[in-house]
Amino acid sequence: MATTVHEPPRIEQQPQPRGVLDSGGGRGNQIPPQGSTRAVQYAPPPASTGIWVGIAAIAMTFAALTSALIVRRGGAADWRHFTIPSILYFNTILLIASSVTLEISRRRVADFMSNAQPKLTNPVRWLHLTLGLGFLFVIGQYIAWRQLSAQGVYLASNPNSSFFYVLTAAHALHVLGGLGGLIRVIRKFGNFSLRRSTLDATSRYWHFMDVLWIYLLLLMWAKL
């Protein structure tokens, strides 16, 4: 008489995973049965999940700012139009270029890791180029702020400029974070401790900064 409270799973006949929720442990499947933790230490760390989670949070922050902009714009009599400094378009090109160079360096690192490219300097050169372009972008943003304030458009001048400064500054801060990540990648690559997943996560973040910037540019172009 089967009076089980609920279906106990049998170990001998592990059911085939039916969906995401039923599949085994995350990276746990790399552990041999009763195995030591050592195996997992060499498995890719969960940087890739982590970066998506981080991207989701950042996207949420900018979504909140966007809705604030839309609400504030609606029915505001004090909204003044101003022309976006044209250096921003140049900055956009810089940022997109940096994504391209980062992609190239990612390929080179992959080649390097599979021993196709024995020379260490080659990927590093592309990584440095990416880093340089990223710094130029931030400097370009700073120049844009200077140009605006030279025209007398300050943070508090009107809601339009307030949002412009807040959005660009928030984005620039996140780009600086990405630059920190890139420096870390270069350092780790230099002492042979770079994991592929770290590089992948960093570049995913970096590309997200691109997408975010283009979105902000469109938002400001449409609304400001």
Add this chain to the structure above:
Amino acid sequence: MHDMSAQAHVAHHAPPTSFIRKHIFSIDHKVIGKQYYGLALVAVFVGMVLSWLMRLHLGWTNLAIPGLHWLSSTGAPGNVMTPEYYLQLMTMHGTIMVFFVLTTAPFAAFGNFFLPIQVGAEDMPFPRFNMMSFWVTLVAFLVMISSFFVSDGPTLGGWTQYAPLSAVGSVAGPGQGMGVILWASSIAIFCIGQLLGSLNFITTTLDMRTKGMSLWRLPLSTWGWFITSVMGLTAFAVLMPACILLILDHVAGTSFFVASNLVLNDQLQPHAGGSTLLWQHLFWFFGHPEVYIAIVPGMGIVSHVLTVNMRRPMLSHRVLVYSMGALAVLSYMVYGHHMFVSGMNPISSIVFSFPTLIITIPSTIIVLIWLGSLYGSRLRINSASLFALGMISMFISGGVSGFFLAQPSLDIMLHATYFVVGHFHLVMAVAAIFGIFSGTYFWFPKMFGRMMDERLGKIHFWLTFVGAYCIFMPFHYAGLAGNVRRYQAFVDDYLQPLIPLHRFITVAALATGAAQFIFLYNLIHSRYWGEKAPDNPWQATSLEWATPTTPPPYDNFGGKLPVVYHDPYQYGIEGSTGDYVMQNSPEKIQSVGEEA
């Protein structure tokens, strides 16, 4: 064995040896969990003392509270609280309790300590972020407390900080200048801490599960923390920019939240064009999920504690998980019910009312599953299970008043009255606190290696359970009679008859608060002089009871991750150790009565 120790050497997680790395700037999730617990404990007693002062003032408005002038000479000249000081204490009580107790204790404290162990991981994936998360939260707490010591004291705007009161500066009243800036800075910093924590929780649950630990095999407490961390990630990511915009309105002269043509003290304010409702929208988009951030971990903890003490799994593990998930999803669609009479479009009120009412359904399912699981169980009564059952009772009592507040037509009568105060205190504060107590009595042996005193635990339970009802049930009655909240004294004619009721509440609050010192004594005494705890004192099945030592070693499982073979709650069956089989036990499960 020799091989094992060699492995311990190569582990990148070699345990630290210096005192500072071990106990202060530790990257061990267990130490971080305890640090969060300690922070919440300090915060809850600060918050409680503030509520005592408030209650005394509400019962006897001109009462001199000895020593109060020492806390603030301007706020309490001659030891009698001024109206503004009452509001300042009220704001701090709400803020400290919501952020630094209800968010940190059930979620960050227990979650940090037990989530990695329950999924079978040796640590969180980003331990440095985890360490930052705590220290950032501590900084946030210190910034919040520091506002007591600036010249005109902390902000008086309430924990919701409605603009423009919060955004026009000190012209609006004491504490509305520097006090608000410190408040908003503290909350923005706090958001960073919780975002880092949520990032770790989500990644740990998704990526760090040990072999065999499918998502459906996660204990309900882990599900609670996981769902909460998803909410935390999205909610705090909205509150943080809102706080930054609020700070900019103060320090940079912007006008995000301040409308044109405001006249304060006969002075026309320089701000222009800001939106009054914008803050409310941003705040409640965070604020309503925050309510669930406070209570969902408690639901998970209580479910976990109950299964152990009912000696049976929940009637349906999955339905419980889906219902908690539904609460999380719905929590984003209902925030407008805080704003029914705020002046937003009256049609929006109707639109927001329906999801709010619908949220009753998953809540009811959760309660019914709890009740249905109690049926036919072998209930063990101990401090942990008493508080878990008490939490169910509180959640029911606080939940039913949601029927009223979900309806805009009734909100006309009840908005901003003590009915609302009673509702949210029962359903989110007391229920969540009961979850924390339940978790403390249950997990203390694993966290500190010693048992808590059961007799004191039970006395603590009785006083707290009866006391909480004595405090918060009358709030509803006062609210029905139209008693407006956030009044430092009841000068209106129609509020005079309610003063005796408020005196009763004050006495109950003082007594219930005093009973918490029994808990504090029990905690401290048991920590050092309690009976030594066995590895699995409650005969429980989940992985936190499968650690090789108690408290768990630095890498949780002593270099050997467990492999999971079973669903989390294999109770009420015949196992080699009794009526349960642990998750990591490879033994084949035979259900009771099947052996014949």
Add this chain to the structure above:
Amino acid sequence: MAKLFAVTIIVIAILSAIPILQHTWWLPQDISTHGQPIDEQMSETMAEAGISFLASQILLAIFIWKYSKPRPNERIKNFPGGAMGLVIAAFLLVGTEVLALGAFGAKAWANIYLTPPSANAMPIQVQAGQFAFYFRYPGPDGKFGPIHPDMISEANANFMGLDTTHDADSKDDIVTAEMAIPVNREIHLLMHSKDLGHSFYVPELRVHQDFLPGLDLAIHFTATKIGKYEIVCTQLCGLGHYNMKAYLYVMSQEDFDNWLKKEAAMQ
């Protein structure tokens, strides 16, 4: 211990319900034309919430009483119908209950907030500020002059910033610190805040509406009972919030006309 706990839960549940059943503390008497659906909705919701509250607390108590007894030879039992039965029950019982409540409540709400005021409603303007209400009656011309925020001055007793020398419409406006309205006459209340968020709450009148700085709102209502009531602020507005109130006098038309004349003479 378990039995004591079960009894405690039931005692608390019943004690909590008694003041509700006896209406020891209850909504004040309704003096509005629109309040009846609200009161009915309140009683209806109270009945349903009360039944849910008592039923679940008593069930919790019974189960605690019954299943904490040691029964070594008894197997774990499942609740009849299992989880699915409970889920269906929740959807059917609670689902229909809350949707019905929602529908009736929405009707009561729409009845108040989504109907226009009648054409002959009497316009009154209320201005909220830290920590007082001021009321303005348009005078014989039936028109309100504009508010000049820069002219608002408590010191000069120009509470609403009226320019009586230049604005013709303002000349006959009557500003008062108390609100008087004729009984059984619809009032069209224009709500203006001079500084922060405030609220206009008259429990007897079943009226509750926040002031939005920067955006003037309007509500309408009819009082049906002569008397003196209190208008209180429910939106935290600063240190004097608790003391921000004004009296509402509902008068016969005749008394109201006399009152208005007297107030006009005092301007």
